[in-house]
Every structure is written in structure tokens, then in C-alpha cells.
Amino acid sequence: MKIRICLGTCCHLMGGSDLYSYFEEHCEKNGRDFELETPSCLDYCNRADYEAPIVEVDGEIYDRVTVEKFKKILEQG
């Protein structure tokens, strides 16, 4: 599973850092095959139809990702 948690200014401020902390604590060590990237801007923060924080999972973009939402995405994936 390829995960990209945006840690650009906008996403970081809007909760991206919580997503990264959550990932670090819960996902990294549970044996599942995760590939993580933390780009410094995925270029969605400036688009009216998206709202930070942005996460990309296996090529699919999710916006307004809360920790709850993030959990669900990871479970489904």
C-alpha cells in the first residue's frame, strides 16, 4: 500500500501532522506492507474543490482527512 501524507504548510496546519503521528505510532510496526512518503505539497491545497489535509493512497486522493477517516481508509485498503 502506497501512502502519501502531505506535510506542506497547508496540510500540516490542517492536521497532516496528526495523520503522520498516527501513522508512525500505529501502522509502521504492525507488519503490513506500507510504503510511506511525505511530500511537501501535493498541489491540491490551492484548488477550490479540495480541502487540506490531503492524503494519497495507492494513487487515490482523499481530502479533509481526519485521523478517523484515515483509519478507515487504511482498513479498507
Added chain:
Amino acid sequence: MSNFFVEVDHSQIAKHSKQVPGDVFLSKKLDRSDRIVSVLSDGLGSGIKANVLATLTTTISLNLTANSVDIKNTAETIMKTLPECKVRKISYSTFTIIDIDLQKDRVEIMEFDNPGFMLFRDEKRISLDKKKIRMDNPIGASQTLYYVEFNIELGDRLVVFTDGISQAGVGREDFSLGWSEEAIVSTVGRKIAESVNISARDLASFLVKEAYKIDGKKAKDDITTACFYFRRPRRTLLLTGPPVDRDNDYKIKQRVDRFSGKKIICGGTTSNIYSRLADEDIKVNLNSFHKDIPPDSEIQGIDLVTEGILTMSRAIEFLESGEPAVVDPDHPGYKLYDYLKNSDYIKFVVGTKINEVHQNPHIPEDLGLRKNVVKKLAGLLQDKYLKKVDIEYI
């Protein structure tokens, strides 16, 4: 811009059992110009009274020199106003005035009653012809001052001290006349040869500690040394923000390529642009992850790559507070602060494309425009840290 940057610092140990030293050193960079005026004074006696006399002398000399064109006039005025001891007919304080003009790469020095300054070019002491000047003090006693002017060369070091250095060890059999001039010259020369890049602060504190040791770790007088180190300025380029016009993106790489010195990029989009143009990967440095700001990254050829506004704002906080409360060397804001603090000249290249962060209704207003953050940062570096700063908008 001058080819030189002058590092000025001093070190001091007060006379044994005295709380307050009677030697005072003051230095001032004149408002955004290339002139630095410094004064070292030793007040007669020791303790608080000596300190008051020396403070008066340094403050007045500094202000007079700063406001006048001629160091000799300053000296004359001071000689006329210095109180003197009626019994010993000597003035109550000594002074050495150092007037550095970096636009002309020239130094003028006026000495009164302090041990003679020393100029080192590499580890060798350079002797200069000093002009003897006679001036009367208010009770008519003739006093001798020494005046000299010379051109600075890259790597020069000026060492100025009070008699706490030259009289160190007096009373000891092997130092009956104090610490001789030759011995001081060879001690300083050896130290410079050993550590060729030694800072003004370290050299001053080295000399003071040596004298203190000679005094048997009980200073017989106030021991003070000031050092001036004329070196090449440490230059830093800080790029932040994408240009308004995409056609100008190339400027980001061009500015980096043309600059000699440290290179910093603050901003995700800016680093993406650079990475694309330079065809270098960005590697996020997750060790530097801190809750308050995004982590920094690595790009070949760039010394520091960080997020933009939040990181610069943290660096501003650190610079404002002087010494950051939490010194975590991995914190990106601290790294930025550290780079900037250790630079003499900082060139900002600022892209002024409207910041999306600013337009986002969820983001606090006070993060403001990138331009304002940069202005604040640059102002602080210039005014509080006396750095030379340039801002270019692209």
C-alpha cells in the same frame, strides 16, 4: 559591499574579589553604514568607581567618534573632560578608540595610556608607525597619545587589551615586570598558527585566560581583551516562494547556481521547482519531524531545505528570544535560526506569488503574506543581529 566582515568580541575577568570590573569595552556599528566604532577604557582603581569612570569614557568617546569625522577631535575633547587625580596628576581613565571604516577598508586608532594594540597578519605581528600626539589635561599636565591609521588586509586581527594582561604575574619572580610584550606576541601568534580560523571571541578569551593563569587564578587587576577579526563574510542565500510568473521559475535555479556561500530553500513549492529544474530528488528528513512544523528535506547542492512560512516564523521566534528555550538541533526552525545566526550576509530571494495558505479561510490570518514574514525576519537580522541583508523579489 565591502570585502570584509569584522568580527568584534571581547572577554574579561574582574579583579579578584571585585564584583564589577573597572575595565569597559563598548562597540557600535553605526546605523546601517560600514563604520564600527569601539572603545576600551580602564578606570583608575577597581570596582564600581572605576567602572563608572570607564563607562563614562567609553560612552562619551563612542558617541563623539560616531558623530565626528575626526578621531583626534574626539580625543581632545575627552582629554579636556576626563577628571584627573590631583595627587598623581594622572587621568582617571585610559582609552583606546578604534574607528573602522569598511567602505575604505581603513582603521584609525587613538591610544591613551593603555598598552599598545597589536596587529596580527596571519600569525605574524605587524609593527606600525604610531604618531605621538601631545595634549594637555585640564590641570595643564602634558599627556601623550598615540595615533595610527592603516589599511586592513583579509585575515588581519587586532588585539587590544588593558594592563591586566601586560601586568599579569607582577610580583612573581619569573614575571617581575609582568607579561612582556614579546611573550604576549608569541603566545597570540602561536595560538593563531594553531587554529587559523579562531574567532575573535575565542582569541580574546584565550588571552584573558592565559593572563589569569599567570596571575595564579587570582586576577591582580581587571583583565580585558578585545579582538577584531577581519575576514571574508559568511554568505547565505535564502530562497522562498514561487515567482508570480511561471516563466520566471528558472530564476530559482539560476540564483542558486550563481551564488557562492550557503544555500537555503524555505518552501515546499519552491523546493519542488528547484528539484524539477536541477533534476535532483527531494528526500524528506523524517528524523526532523516535530509536531509544530513540517520536517525538512535534503536536495543535493542545497544546505537546508525546509517548509516556508511556519519554519521562518519559528526562526523569527528563536531570533527574538535570543537563545531558544528548547535547543533541539534537529528542529527545522532551529536549524534555520542557526544558519542565519552564523551568517554575516543574507540574501533573500522572494517569490511573490500569492500564497494559497493565506487565501485558505481556515488558516490564521496573522501568518500573512510571505513577504511580511520575510520582511520581519530580515529586519530582525539586520537590526538585532547586525547582519547585512538584501531582498530581491522575483
